Amino acid sequence: MYQDVILDHYKHPHGRGLREGQAEVHHVNPTCGDEITLRVRMDGEVVGDVSYEGQGCSISQASASVLNDLLVGKELAEARKIQETFLELMQSRGQIEPDDAMEEVLEDAVAFAGVSKYPARVKCALLSWMAWKDATAQALSGTTPEETA
Amino acid sequence: MYQDVILDHYKHPHGRGLREGQAEVHHVNPTCGDEITLRVRMDGEVVGDVSYEGQGCSISQASASVLNDLLVGKELAEARKIQETFLELMQSRGQIEPDDAMEEVLEDAVAFAGVSKYPARVKCALLSWMAWKDATAQALSGTTPEETA
């Protein structure tokens, strides 16, 4: 499951660090202690920035880096579609073999297909994506940044 | 396990019915609902009478009849020895093959040797004997008749 793409993102994460944003969330995976703090800045309908800090395993760290790559700069609708596709892939228990269409949407993130075979690790891969979804909802509803678990 | 001796005593119990005595006890086997009310009359050091009433299985009924046969008229010390020998036989889990010496002490009661192989039935065979022991202790200590469970 440790594709080179994943190891690369783990060792050289993209967009790591906390920058300005309209919403911040803190998510924890209680079964393994993985944590992420994630901020979202929306520029109108476009995902302006996703910045993050956290600790955890290679999968959760690499997944946040890939998320940053994929979502920043995208229209919200498209970003959501990517998030949903990623969720679908991760919940497939190794049953989905990504096709060209999926690869076009997920790019580097198709490397996580193998992770979906390991139920214990799926949550690691999804941690940042769930945090992004949550933070985006807050940013749009104008809720002030707050902690959630 | 149903020796003819046992069936005979069951069908034609000896000494059944409640007569005068110095102590009365009521014993119950809660797992099967067998009950006995038993009275003891001591004539000095001699077991004057053991009278009883009860309901229960053939084993518990026959055992009370055999007890009446064996103990009435005996010196207390000898009656106690018979009771202890019977107890030993019943707790033997079928390991004791009664020899002549034992047969001399237990007479008809050796017919219960087979019952000792059936743990669920041992309590039935012992019900009246435990009641007798209890009632005798009360008769000797001069306790007035009372109910015990």
Added chain:
Amino acid sequence: MTLPPPTRRPLPGLLDTEAIRKDFPALDRVVHDGKKLVYLDNAATSQKPRQVLDVLNAYYERSNANVHRGVHVLAEEATALYEGARDKVAAFVNAPSRDEVIFTKNASESLNLVANMLGWADEPYRVDRDTEIVITEMEHHSNIVPWQLLSQRTGATLKWFGLTDDGRLDLSDIEQVITEKTKIVSFVLVSNILGTVNPVEAIVRRAQDVGALVLVDASQAAPHMALDVQALGADFVAFTGHKMVGPTGIGVLWGRQELLEDLPPFLGGGEMIETVSMHSSTYAPAPHKFEAGTPPIAQAIGLGAAVDYLTAIGMDKIAAHEHALTEYALERLRDVPSLRIIGPDTAQDRGSAISFTLGDIHPHDVGQVLDEQGIAVRVGHHCARPVCLRYGIPATTRASFYLYSTPAEVDALVDGLEQVRNFFG
């Protein structure tokens, strides 16, 4: 010695027991120097098919590991098998969600779990001194004692439905028994001593009217008929694995999701937590919240295999088989002199456990003489002593059937009873 059975009509709806019996090694057992075992003690526990034993062995020989949180192959296999068993059980009882299926060690733990949850619950579920608990006089001790304990500990009043002379629930005073003060009504779907199938709908309707929760003890139902928790309309349903061709050491509590979310945990420990510090802990969502410690992993997986086995045969077919057999048995037993059925004497709304007395021959003696002929029945109060008190008997003899039971075994029982009568006559 053996009487010829009366000209036996072919019974409608029987299963192919010849094939089925091959799956159950214990049914080949020979006892007392050559007597073939006639196992009529199925209400106490059922025998286990090869298919269930194979699954247990495969688990222990290949995939044995502790479940959840493991990142190695065995732990992942064990987790998938254990959670897969939950899916199977959920489907078996038509649960709306797999997360509503809690694995316990037996039905008794399931019933105690609910009683304890309600004792510690917040309003509106909390059982306390101003509230009432309702059970029935035909409950198994496992559905009596937990409520007596709860009532002693909280001060709540314990009430119950009595029984009619023919072994049915007396619901004539239902409005007085189940009232606005009632918090929980707990009753047996099929009685293990009388065989009675109880009218769920009437009770559930009244309970819902007053806002009481309903717990159904389906220990004698789940093995024998299609069980649909949604159709029952209850809030909780309890049953036990060993009576339904599964292993010992495994029980089930099904509960409605909102309730499982709202109610407090029972046992505390590993697996049931979300996060623990010395100062406080938070709990995992149901079902894990109610599964403290290493669960009965192999046993849950074995129960999954049992459910597969029963489903492959078909619960409706099993019910039809037992119904035909019960009808036949009642008919034949009716002709045994001085035999008195304790419970409904027709097969209508009736399970396949048949209790009876035989003159004044004590059930212990009946059971023992039957045993000497290889016939295994249960004697005693069957963990339902109030029923014996109600009918003024010290105990009963009970014969109970299952999917592998045959008309020939009914005949053997009837012949055996004849021997008992000769013996003690």
Added chain:
Amino acid sequence: MTLPPPTRRPLPGLLDTEAIRKDFPALDRVVHDGKKLVYLDNAATSQKPRQVLDVLNAYYERSNANVHRGVHVLAEEATALYEGARDKVAAFVNAPSRDEVIFTKNASESLNLVANMLGWADEPYRVDRDTEIVITEMEHHSNIVPWQLLSQRTGATLKWFGLTDDGRLDLSDIEQVITEKTKIVSFVLVSNILGTVNPVEAIVRRAQDVGALVLVDASQAAPHMALDVQALGADFVAFTGHKMVGPTGIGVLWGRQELLEDLPPFLGGGEMIETVSMHSSTYAPAPHKFEAGTPPIAQAIGLGAAVDYLTAIGMDKIAAHEHALTEYALERLRDVPSLRIIGPDTAQDRGSAISFTLGDIHPHDVGQVLDEQGIAVRVGHHCARPVCLRYGIPATTRASFYLYSTPAEVDALVDGLEQVRNFFG
């Protein structure tokens, strides 16, 4: 790829693992396309020998019946086997009486049982708002959460011993922690995360001085060393079958007879009663008083076979084997760059579970890469999160040994860790 192991001295006191491993089918398992399984997750659960599986199968295939009160052959055999298992377990822990051995479903139930008994007990045992409960910071969640629940429910104060930097109990303030208000002190004999063996005597002495009861969680001790409940001097001892080559679904609580007589029951139901009426019930004497419902019959019998298996090898020999292996493993792990042992770093007063961190490589990644090489370890907080908090780490990787573990498996682990470091280096 594989480094040559350093010139390995023959270790003193090792068992004949070649012979022993033949008894355990799961140890032959091959994973990930041809990797031989190296099972180092024994603190989570042990593998099962053929001898235990054979006993389980023989029970289900021949003697399966519900226990107690049956008058037929199978019921009598099942009862004799079940109660025979109690004799075996009593002898295994040197219990003064077989009636002090209670079968539960796992150690977690055993621990919860004591907590609940004390909550419902009369004086002098009763835990209430003016009293204190003492545990330690190295407890398994199963020995933390029950006491948190009891403290919430009764208002009693929960206190605990902290840990020293080298993974031992800090008993320096024992007089302040265990006081006249203390009703119960519950602590682990061997920690499942740190490996620490705790000084029982000092704690028991202080508890006895103030009249507090002592519960020892021996879940990680019973499988690995001779356990003598009389020598321990505790009032209750809990352990679990699946970690000691027994089946899942079975645990044990040993308790002193006078206490078991005085304390109230926990779960109510069949088997635990003496006589039941709708109005009130009386309870059977211990151990049955605490065994409601159909017990885990096959599992108790399987645990009896496990105890036979361990006894035949010899608990002292098993302890010596693991001690030698632990010494070797600590020595080899010490040489792995950036590896930090969490817990005592010598084999003295230490069990064979070794937790560690590897630089800042997350334990999940360590475990996963080891798994790809066929090496099964556990990663996470091992149901002892307060220990992780105490040492400021999110989780650990834990390797744990048993009677069938070999020095070659230690070498495989060390080699595997080298791979992990290369991979994430």
